Amino acid sequence: MTTQKRTILTILIPVVLTLGCQDVYNDKVDTSKTDYVTNDNNHPNSELDKWLLSNFTYPYNIEVKYHWDASEGDLYRTLVPPKVSQVQPVMEVVKKVWIDPYTDLAGATFIKKYCPKQFLMIGSARYNPDGTFTLGTAEGGRKVMLYVVNSFEPTQRSAVKQLMHIVQHEFGHILNQQVSYPSSFREVTPGAYTSDWRFNSVAQARAAGFITNYAMASPDEDFVEMIATMLIEGKEGYEAILACETTNTSLSLLRKKEALVVQYYRESFNIDFYALQTKVQEAINGIAPPGPGPEELPPLADAWGFEKENTTVRFDLTLMNEPSEFSRRFAQDNRILHEAGFALDYNFKLYYTSENELALKLYYYDLSDENKVYQQAVFYYFLTPHEDGTTDLQFSYADDNAAYLNNDLGVGALNAFFANRTFRFNWVQTCGGDVFVGLYPQDSPENFSFGVLEK
Amino acid sequence: MNKKNTFNHRAASLLLCLFALLLATSCDRNYEAIFAETPDERAQAVLDQYNTLLMGAPNGWKASLYTGTGAGYFYYFDFNAEGHVTMLSDFNEETAGEPMETTWTLKSLQRATLSFTTYSYIHLPADPDGNVNNGVPGSGLLSDFEFGVLRTSGDSVVMKGVQHSAELVLVKASAEEQSAILSDRIQHLLQQTSTYLAASKGYRLTLPDNTEVPMALSISQKLLSFQYIDSDGTTIKSPRTSYTFSIDGIILKDPITIQGYTVHSLIWNDDANSYSVNKSDGVPLTASDDTFIFEPSTPLYSLLDKRLITATLPEGAGIYPLPGQSDDFTALYNEIAATIYNGPYRLTLRDIRIVFPPNTGLMQFVVTFTQPGQNGSVSLFSAQYTYSYQLRDGGILKFKMEGTDQNAGLLYGDFIGMLNHFDNDTFALKYVGGGFSVVAGFFSQEETGYYFGGYLPGQ
Secondary structure (H helix, E strand, C coil), X not given: CHHXXXXXXXXXXXXXXXHCCCCHHHHCCCHHHXXXXXXXXXXXXXXXXXXXXXXXXXXXXXXXXXXXXXXXXXXXXXXXXXXXXXXXXXXXXXXXXXXXXXXXXXXXXXHHHHCCCEEEECCCCEECCCCCEECEEEECCCEEEECXXXXXXXXXXXXXXHHHHHHHHHHHHHHHHHCCCXXXXXXXXXXXXXXXXXXXXXXXXXXXXXXXXXXXXXXXXXXXXXXXXXXHXXXXXXXXXXXXXXXXXXXHXXXXXXXXXXXXXXXXXXXXXXXXXXXXXXXXXXXXXXXXXXXXXCCHHHHECCCCCECEXXXXXXCCCCCHHHHHHHHHHHHHHHHCCEEEEEEEEEEEEECCEEEEEEEEEECCCCCXXXXXXXXXXXXXXXXXXXXXXXXXXXXXXXXXXXXXXXXXXXXXXXXXXXXXXXXXXXXXXXXXXXXXXXXXXXXXXXXXXXX | CCHHHHXXXXXXXXXXXXXXXXXXXXXXXXXXXXXXXXXXXXXXXXXXXXXXXXXXXXXXXXXXXXXXXXXXXXEEEEECCCCEEEEEECCCHHHHHCCEEEEEEEEECCCEEEEECCCCHHHCCCCCCHHHHCCECCCECCCCCEEEEEEEECCEEEEEXXXXXXXXXXXXXXXXXXXXXXXXXXXXXXXXXHHHHHHCCEEEEECCCCCEEEEEEECCCCEEEECXXXXXXXXXXXXXXXXXXXXXXXXXXXXXXXXXXXXXXXXXXXXXXXXXXXXXXXXXXXXXXXXXXXXXXXXXXHHCCCCCEEEEECCCCCXXXXXXXXXHHHHHHXXXXXXXXXXXXXXXXXXXXXXXXXXXXXXXXXXXXXXXXXXXXXXXXXXXXXXXXXXXXXXXXXXXXXXECHHHHHCCCCCHHHHHHHHHCEEEEEEEXXXXXXXXXXXXXXXXXXXXXXXXXXX
């Protein structure tokens, strides 16, 4: 009985369904012509389109999209499309520094298999509500967004490195999604990963066994930051970072991570990572060679001074590896301030206020105040230049805050470094290869300090 | 199987049959389609229609763009079938003289939408980099480069920006207009207008009843304003509007009507090198270096102590003097700004405000300035000098210093040049015209070369 009923029902339902809705619109639709409302691709390809097709789309199945499509970007931000003339220079760099080295070492199929399928070009930066802006993002290993294309200058080494760091970083993620990295990588610095990575400086990260502060975000980011930093800084730059900016402990941690990255490339993709590193470096150097060393720069007196192009030397104890005597002065001042309930900021600066006056500006804040409202203390020095190129710095005046720090609290070690001494100012190159302004006291030049030149 | 289950089973079967029956009879198959074509076909037809329209202007299009911040720009477009468009703009002198070829397409979004798909002159006001267009970082001038077509009427196409609702109106250009635009007419007018504005401190329009009306014109902000005393004899009106250039001169976005006399446009006269109103033989604007003083039936001094009066000298008053600002004052202002900038606190002078709070008998001279702080941040500070004043016959003011706050004390020496005038001179207080807002002017009675003013809040 029940079986019979079921049979009847099984027959009835399809019959009813076929008798169901008919639609006069859809009856007329020619299925070969659906989804055809478009004005795209009606136009002949430009030279640029042909170049992109023959360099990215045909060989690697990568779409490079530079014509505006609001739905690809962020509908809630104001963005603009790139200048046509900027597309090829940017993508040439991408090809030379990313695709070509991999293709040389692992063959064309490697890129075809693993590459992100779309590059989206945006002319402007993406401005964030907090006043910062974003230069590049990647979505799920499929799409890479490149911002500020309109102001990209391929001859600027820092711009090339910044752009390609993003691309190598995102490509690292994609590789990890295909073949996961050795699980032992997670055990190198366990427990040190934090969502508050922003509050750690690069120097603090490097002292804790991370290559950048963003690497502290998670093991995934750590792994790809290792890849991107090693490739973009090159053997030389990477070794210089390790030599200058790590402790013994953090050095061995970073070496362990390095070995795991190399192992991952060898075992998963049969790629010699160091050979890849060399090729990436050669490509970057070919596009934007490193800047001149100190001997090729103009005399410092022409570059730093009152009403010169730069008036300020900025010190940053989180990024710069100052000689220990100077670091100890900072530490001493900071310790005294801490005892009084304040903290000294890691940044401070020395700047010309007139032809014959330099000022040292320290920044400090009340430890109990969560908002870190900074106060400034300024010490002034009168300058007397000598024939031999040296300059006397005579302590001349302290503003109210500086007088309070110096007289009431006894915060005076940094001030004493400059006050009433004779200096020689000259370019100095750090072991990392960067060029800074060195301040050499005549009485003990080995205990110098250095800072970065700013406007 | 118990009884209850059997009952449920039967009920279910019955329901199922009922549903089947309902389904079979529920559809109304006898309706007529409203449109003969599918939505796709109709959308495509609209695109085709606008494609033909845009490419079908034999001499290209002249367009006016008004951004979300109210700035106006002229554009010239010539669309071609290869997806290219040639454009010019009055955005600056360069974009007015150098035709640029860029890409365009029509998209089927919520409406048929004209999209300029790669960076060009139309993207300049829309660029989120405020350095490009003097706009706010992150949003620029709230402009667009994708515009939905709202309607067409006659020779024009009215469009609205997709993201920031900027207004774009395209009008077919004539052969004569096209040839003028392509031979740098717009660039020429921009240059001529700059020269014209620099040649005189102000320009005035004479109404049919011989009333003189001062005009304010800014090329960088694309703003135009006239000022007049309203028919009630007491209020000073400063209606303003944005504008775009055309091959004839300046076209106002909204016409300004002054006591029945309406201004639509300013027409450039190439022979006279000057502007006249509405037509080439219209009333010419006249140049004058004199300070324009309004004398409404209620003088400014009569409002003292009755209403809050705030006169503001904005930042940059030393570079762009306000109407009714003497050269002596400008020199003093610049000297003070340089002194505090080069001084120990590295201060940048911002606004100066002269405030008369009601019912106090006091005047506050408030200086605001910024000081650079940590990591490129800046902090805003103010210094306040407080004066009492005496109102003498004929509306002449005599000031006497009553006190300073702490910052004002520290800066006393730097501002001594201005403070001395308050201490030693007497001042006439008058309404001054010629700016975008009315200026409260202070005229020293002892030193005729020392006078200055500050903008009053807009009506």
